[in-house]
Amino acid sequence: MSFPPSFLPNLPFTVVSASMHFRSLLFDFLRWTTVCLLGLSGPWLLNASADEPEISFNQDIRSILSENCYFCHGPDENNRQAGLRLDVREEAIDYAAIVPEDVDGSELVARIDHEDPELVMPPPDSHKTLTEKQKELLKAWIAQGAPYEEHWSFSPIRRPDVPDLTKWDENVEGKNVHPVDAFVRARLLAKGHDLSGPARPDRLLRRMHLDLVGLPPTWEETQDFFSRTQEMQASDARSSLIDQKLDELFENPHHGERMAAFWLDLVRFADTVGYHGDQNQHIFPYRDWVIEAFQNNMPFDEFTTKQLAGDLLPNPKTDDLIASGFNRLNMVTREGGAQPGEYLSKYATDRVRTVGMAWMGLTTGCAECHDHKFDPFTAKDFYSLGAFFADIEQWGVYSDYGYTPNPDLKGYNNNFPFPPEIEVTSPALLREQTQAKQELIDLARLQLAALSDDQKNSANDWLNNVNGWLEREANGWQSLPMTSAPPKDKNLKAWTADSESISLGSLPPQSIQVSLLPAANQSPQNVEVRFYIEEIKPPATDDSEPEKSKDEKKEEAKPNRINVAVSFARANRWLPSFSSTVAQQNVASRWSVPATDAAGRAVKQRPHQFMIDQSKHADDPMRAVFELAGPLQLKEGQSLVAEIKGLAGDTEVTFEASPLIRMRPFDAAELEAIQICDSISQPNALLSWMMSNPKQAKDAGAIKHWRDRYLACRDGRTWTMVTQATEPMEMRVLPRGNWQDKSGDVVEPATPAFLGSYGTETAKEANAKDAEAKRLTRLDLARWIVHRDNPLTARVVANRLWKQFFGVGLTAAVDDLGAQGDPPSHPELLDYLAIELIDSGWDLQHVTRLILTSRTYQQDSRVRPELFEIDPENRLLSYHPPRRLEAEIVRDNALAVSGLLNLEIGGPSVEPYQPDGYYSNLQFPNRSYRSTAGDNQYRRGIYMHWQRTFLHPMLANFDAPSREDCVAIRANANTPQQALTLLNDPTFIEAASELAWNMIEQKESDETRLRTMVRRSLQRDATSEEIERLTNFLNQQRELFLADEALSVQLTSIGQSATRHNESLSPADRAEWAAWTATARIVLNLHETITRY
Template structure:
């Protein structure tokens, strides 16, 4: 039973089966109906953006026929090459060149032209445009560039289901689509989901027992409060922000030497645990050094903007790399905090969004006066661990103002931070994005389509932060609440969480997104309050069980008529294994560590110079630290984490890919950490004075976070008995050699090996590493 290779092959077969099912169901889509009222934002602009704006949009460099369809004044004006014709004639499709060109059979006039490689409009899209023109061809400003408003909480029929206003918005959409919500998940699965989502760790047996025994009406809320008060809450919430901020433990590029930026990571964990309001959380990171009487903590927070890759290679052009660092900070600002593809305007005007290249470099100007060089020092000693500008952290600092830093030695600790030069460096538009091709000189500013940067704001990063948190800024709150939603449901209300622009997805629940954004702002940008709202909702508490009808009608769970079901992020897969076995080292913060890794990866991939030239595995308790503390060398990221889609932190990443590959099954089958955890848990089970059946129940609860069903227990017990009969002492000795944690003395090694295989089989069940 449970043969090791079968797991991977079953996964491959499952992938093929899913693909076949997807193909078979691809044609089973309900016929789309043209709505009574056509919305430019939600019905028409996505079509024009995909099929027309490439040649008739904001990008002047690629514009054809001097025609713009993204601006009504130009779309309604007479055509330059035919003054008697108009692209759009409100109310009359027959006189509108747009409609004539998208419906003509004449390939010489057909739009989009075949040479553009753009797909033709579907009949439904053509009908939408016809209906829109008939209704007056009314344009609207892009929805994401209009300040959110507090929509009235909608009335719903099933009021008994509602826990808070989130549910009203979700249920209204369900009722419109004819869905009914799932029942609440059972208490065991609900606790597993909640614990993993709020701490990244499975619940302990005591937590499970306490929750099951608590019959009070507020039992769930008490557990929410208990988990959010735990220090591990900050670790869980920080992981996403490490992806956003491209945090790593090496500089990147060929030499890829060590950097000592981990105190900034300790600060992020601390900020989430202390519930620092989001406006302060971001302002300190953007401009802590420019705040009046800035503290060392505020200065440390600015490490956010120094987490980018930095070269140490000789022979590089200093200014080229300095410009690349400023570019990285500019792009990160756009993606992480505004949810826009600002980087697309680095070389030319944005092709789809109303951002000019000049506006890109106006944002660039905020980050262009940092006292830094493109190339600093060569690979060597501790002075290269951080790059100027930098701050030193003394033992006295840790005792006084930086108590959250886990500094356990007396070595000098330095961190890269922000500090501008005494003078403002001139900023120019860079023609075609080339570092030395200076065009027009520009001053600090922001895209006008989002919110003008007026004279009221200081011309520095502190002023940029004020602009960011102006309540009329349409993006800041929306982007963050969408990222928080994504953390709990697997995807945001807006699926394209890094692109709120014209080419991004449309929000599934736009009124809910706006309501959450305004509510978040009006309650002091309180991050813990927002998280609690989400997990307290009936929407979040639903069972993840899906019926065939729901799966067919809403395979992606767009309408949230069932609970989230997602595989754990890479770091939390490791954490679940370590925590359930009891091996986990609970230390918060501190330097990153090198756990088990296949030999030779580092040595064969980099220059062979510097502190990270060879892989030096840690030993003892550091072997069992949480996944987020695994050292990330950018050129060779940790293999087991990368296989489970962890970011290599090369650049800002607001949403990880989620894949399902046989390699992941092979990691679970062969990773020393998994096998060692199985051995250690098995040894602890054997120390219990109980029957084998009870030991298996305990292991199942620790790993799956629920009691096994009778059938499951029978299979696992039978497997244990079979292994006990067939296991030889030689086989047991070989199996038990994995890992460094000592095998208890005087243990029956055959029994230990047999129980180890049972525990290992549990770790390899899909449910073990899935939030259900």
């Protein structure tokens, strides 16, 4: 079939396939014939009935068209078929696809009802179909005149009137009703229903605690709240009590941790860089800043500005720079062979996607390759938004491989950090250092009380020896005489011990590698230092050398235990990859003898690596000090050899020895304490004696643990990545997102055209007065985002807060407020909360309080079967939606119930127990995982180490995101792995074991202890049936473990806390502990335990 060219309208269309081409021709023809026939077909017009309910375009129609039609007939002009747009009313009418109030005359209706596969819309090859209900909605909407509405999230925010509920029922409360309840109940009452009754007080308190703090209340708190609620029958009194409880929870020091977890998903916070080797990065101070910001209720506009442009603020403070670390959270690489241009493009597009979703609630990433197919967001908008971040100092590949010259990163390898960074003081590290020192002093006092007379004599002898040493060496360290080796390719120096001591046997070489970084554009000087023991060859007889007297030998004698340090001059900063340290205050860095395998062979150990920057502050009086992890013992005839490779220039190197192991090298205060003390009872002196003589100390392991933690804190100093502005890179529109295609237009920073400028034009004019500031900056972007006229930000934040407390947002698609997202279930309520947020000065706690004081939030969580038919997904909010706890809170809850949870706030990430070999495929560098020792093992989940490519199995099993991308909605799956994790993960077994031990220590009846266990775990009383079933299970487990001692030992030995209870346990006592542990595992694995009702 063919038509004369003059018969067809001359309309543009895109040929995408033969069938699509044919459909396009047919559509043009049918459109033309339909227009011609309209004048003859008046009787075919169908008018809307006055009895039909009014159809809303935003609520009922937009999602149908967006899902099924906009891909080919939407905003993307490059993909538009037959030139038809259905997202613009005028164009849809012009094409006769829609004829207002004429259903039969609308080509859209003809196409959706057509049976011919070549004509039906959507076409079969789109794999989309309309339901009969959707077709009827479209017809009814056209019959009512096909009114369009501006997309709800792009329209200005206006304060809506609070509904008057007496419209539906004169007996319902009128104007005094809570505004949130008024909007929710209006929809329910219109359908003949209302909210559920109030939740039980114990359940409500648990809900509030988990929502605002992320931890369950104690049983005592639950009892108190329950009894006080029961005493207050009047609703006003109950509301006052809840207000008081909200005040307590807002002021709880852990409120910030709970609120921060959601934000860290959005900004893709992680401890590793993601790409290729997924190396560690320094960024935990940013997490601490976010937690503190939420804890102090920082206004959201300020919170936004500091993250996007903290470095651009006038006279930025250290906290502002830490906050700017947000811009550095994108994944980066230092893979050899990677193309810098490609990765710079990846970094830029990732920032646009993140800002678009986190603040604008839009899928901006869809415009990276072409104009957005559903929203009016163009590719030019995408790259113009990315241009705001073109001034961030960054590298496409964070190293210098020759083919990608990066002089600033010369010598950087996989163990090095990702600049720019600044050194900051961490309050969390300072607190931990204070704790560690106090623990050491307490250990010293305990040791003092336990010393025998012989030990006290030994200690005093040691003290006298030390004081004699200090009379000769004021700073406690004696410079070692050097014996130069014969000239070779390396410079070898050694110190010979001439005192008797216990033999060490063979000592594997211990080494550090130091890179001395000179002025810019010069290669670093790499120096490697290795220590090892070497047998001394008998020296050749030299008659000219006079023999030394015995007194001279005695004067030269060294203590039989020595500590050795090597100092490099001109060290002004540290850039370690692991725990090694080069510090301005001379904090020690230590390295240990490698472990040995079963055959006694030394396990290969990589050198510790440092960067010492000599190009800055070259004349500052600073030193880098490296100290062996423990004292060496040399027998006569052995020497300690320090082998130095690559040393050149005027860098000074000295070797020193001391009989002391102190908190840090050159600790003057401690030396003074040793010199002036009269006896070993002085705590600091005793502490030094114990650390220098660990075999004399009963708690040598604890001493080493706390000293290691003290040193790791580095006086609270740490490094963190920050944003530094530099000359902006050129930003172009990349056709199809191809970073190699430079044919696209160059763009300047600009906000999306369809949303308006909101003051950025004024800012640009002001900037233009400064010759060096003629473009918009990230600071302008931040102010635009939180401008009160911006229709998106306040809605996005309010919707996200609602989701946080109800599990689903007022618009379910929290990550997409565009055309593809769901319309709000209560649009007026969303706007009401958004305008409250803006008018309150962006006060998040104000909106949170508004939500949590409503009956809608406080109602019962039992489902309403009578509403399943009209509201299967509970979008009308007739009951409070229960949901499973998030991954981190599942873990926190178990640890809190058991009593193990460490509630310290802030600081570095910790590494919980993890399956052996889980990191076996991590390379560049190879990784070995060592779970955190001590009480830091039990820190909250928000502080868990976040390895992007190998996320901790517990986090992954409970749907935590890898944070490779911005995530606004976590999955909420229900899988067997979750139950297996709760039963078998060492953390949960250890929590059950500790809970069981606490129950055993109560010395009560089984029933009393079981009731206590349920109260601690569920914050409610157990029923008689539950107690009976738990008792039967407990007795079964007693029989099992009494019959199998090995099984009880295996279960009660899991986790480091188990060692505290394992001493002198009889087989029967251990079996009892194991039986209670098995019972606690069941309680902690209950659905109710990990669910928030």
